[in-house]
Amino acid sequence: MAKVKPFRAIRPAPDKVAHVTSRSYEVYSKEELKAILKFNPFSFLHIINPGFKFHKKVSGAERFQLVHNRYMEFLEERVFIKEKEPSFYLYQIKKNDFSCCGIFCATSVADYRNNVIKKHENTIESRERLFAQYLDTVKFNAEPVLMTYPDHPTLAGIISKTKKEDPVYHFTTPDRTTHFLWKISSSEAVRSIEKTFSEMDSLYIADGHHRSSSSELLAQWHEAKNPKHNGKEAYNYFMSYLIPESEIRIFEFNRLVKDLNGHSKESFLVKLDELYRIKKTDTELYKPTKKHHFSMYLDGDFYSLYLRKNVLPLEDPLSKLDTHILYKTILEPILGIKDLRNDKRIQYGYGKHNVLRMKTEIDKGNFKVGFNLVPITIAEIKAIADAQLVMPPKSTYIEPKLKSGLTIYEL
Incomplete structure (x- = not known):
């Protein structure tokens, strides 16, 4: 009580x-x-x-x-x-x-x-x-x-x-x-x-x-x-x-990464293809619309990334969280970012115009690749808290x- x-x-x-x-x-x-x-x-x-x-x-x-x-x-x-x-x-x-x-x-x-x-x-x-x-x-x-x-x-x-x-x-x-x-x-x-x-x-x-x-x-x-x-x-x-x-x-935080961890653009996309269905989009500013669906901006183009079925066990509220999925599939294993809070190669953006800001920063050469997510819901926050689990840093801007x-x- x-x-x-x-x-x-x-x-x-x-x-x-x-x-x-x-x-x-x-x-x-x-x-x-x-x-x-x-x-x-x-x-x-x-x-x-x-x-x-x-x-x-x-x-x-x-x-x-x-x-x-x-x-x-x-x-x-x-x-x-x-x-x-x-x-x-x-x-x-x-x-x-x-x-x-x-x-x-x-x-x-x-x-x-x-x-x-x-x-x-x-x-x-x-x-x-x-x-x-x-x-x-x-x-x-x-x-x-x-x-x-x-x-x-x-x-x-x-x-x-x-x-x-x-x-x-x-x-x-x-x-x-x-x-x-x-x-x-x-x-x-x-x-x-x-x-x-x-x-x-x-x-x-x-x-x-x-x-x-x-x-x-x-x-x-x-x-x-x-x-x-x-x-x-x-x-x-x-x-x-x-x-x-x-x-x-609740707003989402996007993720901007300074380099591809030694990968070329081509080898990076090949790595992503193992876990995601990748499609280059024609939209000028592309945002995802569903859970487990990400927007990526790389080398002047937006891509949609759809998580392939059964590539990750989605067993508890944390494993189903998009910020956790992005970390476990791309940021850590491919881009080599282990510490989301302190690694200087990653930064975060939020707000109504964060996709435009992400694109602008990458076009300027300040970052190499960016990812945008759909906002986390209050139901997801409660499920994480009820299970006594912890969200990755910068999961929500409230x-x-x-x-x-x-x-x-x-x-």
Whole structure:
């Protein structure tokens, strides 16, 4: 049974929210980051880039402490305010043809330990430990873990009713995304949300595996040094954003490889022919349409690759996954790429125009061959997680991508 609970959020003052929230730190260019830090004193980026105030680069424990200091300043200056009562927060995002609406809440570390909260990616121990140390110093969650749940009529009803009320926030960001936030604090609605999730067997992590695992590690540390530990402490939970499965959007990552591992074009195609039916296409930008079907761009031409029957045992959810099939049939045995995460010969692309970008990069000579796949489905993600298996790196690019600093959970 999944345990979720309301929390007293730290959140931006309503007149400043559009200036405070930020995208993930890593997506900003150096120029964009510098401009925001220079001209927007309310940006959450000042908190996670605290050295800007002192015109110096900071790292490690020094940076962590300065992040905490900047956060306390935002509280003291009333850029952030603290809720008086625990609440759930309904958050809706609208952009072009995409919309989703979900619930900010506190989710249980115990559920993560016990595989009620299910994962489909491996985490790196050094990153877990570093982020746990960060959380231990700064004492807040500002980036929620994205999780999905099966569409449920009770939750849909609460969401529909809440959206008829005036939102706490309604603002649009420069990327033309519109954001809405509502508080859910009535005892009846809170109990109904808690009860509905408690009847669910599982929640599934879509994005935020390292944030989840680091929160679990942090809880281990605090439990070990707290003789009065009772399971109700703030460190036993971490902030998540829960959305219905039907509202998540999944894109594929393509694969671009710098060389053919010593093969000529002709010998490479002969190798592929052992496992795939190969057909050169006349389409300018060719994308696959079915599972176990890949698009390949090589030497100015697109090819369709159809996996031949019975060439691979498709016995479990991982073996049936297209990213795994591509790795086991082409990337590892033919192109010699064993480490998908660290091999410098392979790069990844995602998004609406990724086939065009793939073609452009290969035409420029930056890469030799590229592969495009159909997106993985939420059903495949759940099957992998249920079987306690792990997807290959860069199997999914998932939306929504959430803002930092919209709601904060204090540890």
